[in-house]
Amino acid sequence: MNRINQKLKEDKKLLSIYFTAGYPNIEDTVPVIKNLEKSGVDMIEIGLPFSDPLADGPTIQASSTQALKNGMTSDILFEQLKDIRQSVSIPLIIMGYFNPMLQYGVEAFCKKCSDVGVDGLIIPDLPVDVYNSEYKETFEKYGLINVFLITPQTSDERIHYIDSVSDGFIYMVSSASTTGAKVGFGNEQTEYFERIANMNLNSPQIVGFGISNNDTFLQATEYAKGAIIGSAFIKHLTTNGVNSIDKFVDTIL
Amino acid sequence: MSYNVNEKGYYGEFGGAYIPEMLYPNVEELRQNYLKIMAEPSFQEEFNALLKDYVGRPSPLYLAKRLSEKYNTKIYLKREDLNHTGAHKINNTIGQILMAKRLGKNRIIAETGAGQHGVATATVCALMGIECIVYMGEIDIARQAPNVARMKMLGAKVVPALSGSRTLKDATNEAIRDWINNPVDTHYIIGSVVGPHPYPDMVAKFQAVVSEEIKSQLLEKEGTENPDYLIACVGGGSNAAGTYYHYLDNEDVNIIAVEAAGKGVDSGESAATSVLGKEGIIHGSKTLLMQTKDGQITEPYSISAGLDYPGVGPMHANLYKTGRAEFIAITDDEAMTSGLELCQLEGIIPAIETSHALAVFEHKKFKPDDIVVVNLSGRGDKDLQNYIDYFKL
Ligand SMILES: Cc1ncc(COP(=O)(O)O)c(C=O)c1O
Secondary structure, X not given: OOHHHHHHHOOOOEEEEEEEOOOXXXXXXXXXXXXXXXXXXXXXXXXEOOOOOOOEOHXXXXXXXXXXXXXXXXXXXXXXXXXXXXXXXXXXXXXXXXXXXXXXXXXXXXXXXHHHOOOEEEOOOOOHHHHHHHHHHHHHHOOOEEEEEEOOOOOHHHHHHHHHHOOOOEEEEOOOOOEOOOOOOOHHHHHHHHHHHOOOOOOOEEEEOOOOOHHHHHHHHOOOOEEEEOHHHHHHHHHHOOOOHHHHHXXXX | OOOXXXXXXXXXXXXXXXXXXXXXXXXXXXXXXXXXXXXXXXXXXXXXXHHHHHHOOOOOEEEOHHHHHHHOOEEEEEOXXXXXXXXXXXXXXXXXHHHHHHOOOOEEEEEEOOOHHHHHHHHHHHHHOOEEEEEEEHHHHHHOHHHHHXXXXXXXXXXXXXXXXXXXXXXXXXXXXXXXXXXXXXXXXXXXXXXOOOHHHHHHHHHOHHHHHHHHHHHHHHOOOOOOEEEEEOOOOHHHHHHHHHHOOOOOOEEEXXXXXXXXOOOOOOOOHHHHOEEEEEOOEEEEEOEOOOOOEOOOOOOXXXXXXXEOOHHHHHHHHHOOEEEEEEEHHHHHHHXXXXXXXXXXXXXHHHHHHHOHHHHOOOOOOOEEEEXXXXXXXXXXXXXXXXXXX
């Protein structure tokens, strides 16, 4: 069974952490992953940097720009990850925009993911219907789970459709925003979390955007299976580098 | 085969809507409504009245006698430079502001490079009394000061795009990010035939008035609706799309698309997307774009800020791929020379974007009885400083 599905079966709330590959330094990718696992994180999203990250706010944009300046590429990332499964066992997901994958060749990219032991992908600008008609078979051939996003504006009908196409979890964007734009949750989020919980979807949901500490982690996971932290962790890396990752994780769990 | 968009939003293999889910409700709302709204008699009436009385349409189709003599062919100039605000851009912003009103939006965002589309957007927002925010790269703000001042006078807020290379591509990213953060009350008035479906088609349809007028004007002047050649410059491709629109599937009419070669196609400083680009995704559209082997979008260069875009609209990517249009790349120097030539032969100062289209006559020989229509997409007022610096005036 795919590591993501296995993890989703565990009887606990999951913490998933996003970071940008090759940030702050090009060689930091693997140490960050190892330290995150050691610190008790359940799942990791490895950001493949892109020149034009449309859905991201300033924090993740800046980390992508720096990672690209550091020389990060798809090939270098796969090279860095080639022995990762000898030491890390939690699910690893690559999160990136579609163009770099398209240039790599979608099939070649999927094959590499499978070779190095990546379990799934999150591609914000690959629409569900294009995935469904053009790429689903390829992802399945390589045992990869593709994760889709929903937002407070997504209609019930579309959520059911996305649920039917998902075979891992649904990434629940907490508010209509780019990453890092809003911190914390208001009534609107609580209503949205309840609404989704009451839909009894097949796929578990993991909430992302706006989570930065224990309070917001608990709020997000009151209804959902887990929560994802991105910008807050990037900020931690910016000031502290790869060493005190356990201290950051302690403030969340 | 049709060169127009299909029902799925593609031109051949190009187009589509490669957008994050956060944008889906906005883009979907537009997709479901744009054709319906555009077909409403009240929309048509208001749109046509504004084009006539506010923009000053129809724009003249002018037989440029001395230019024709020099190149020994028959050259007509479609005078979009005479529109209110000085370029074709306003045809689109008039259409989109009426669309936004009917969709119940009360906040407008736009991106701009040279500032022409920003000014055209600020203008229609002032006209309708709607809040307007224009994103503009920090570098472009510095080099296009008069247009920044115009936008401010018109009541728009100009927000510098500080990310990436701080030019048009990044201003577009910032506008899209704004839309993600304001999904309910805001309409994004995109400035060219780029972006996710239905934008390329909607903008092309608003600009199509250009070729609609060319047809009737040529019929009156030449007894035929069909020119032998249509020529337009291509940044994102909106003035070109408008020029070609009603002739796309009429292969008796040859189409020439002119891109900016910058300092030369192979110089590393160019914006000739059809030659240098590869298929990929930019701003939600599958099209040709300039990028690294690793799929990172690269920064183009042209002396003309309006042609300085690393992609091209999906309609044009398809016209290139199918060979329907001939693509010609013009350098900075060639464009500047042809711009000055138009001043001296016809008494018309063109925008530098447009000067690229005019330089085709130095590249390609036409027959004496060929009828050649060039879209004179804009006037050169905004470029005066550039012309002054270049020619040491
Ligand atoms: C006068 C003029 N022509 C052409 C363009 C290029 O845009 P498009 O290719 O969308 O017509 C611009 C853009 O600013 C412009 O101002």
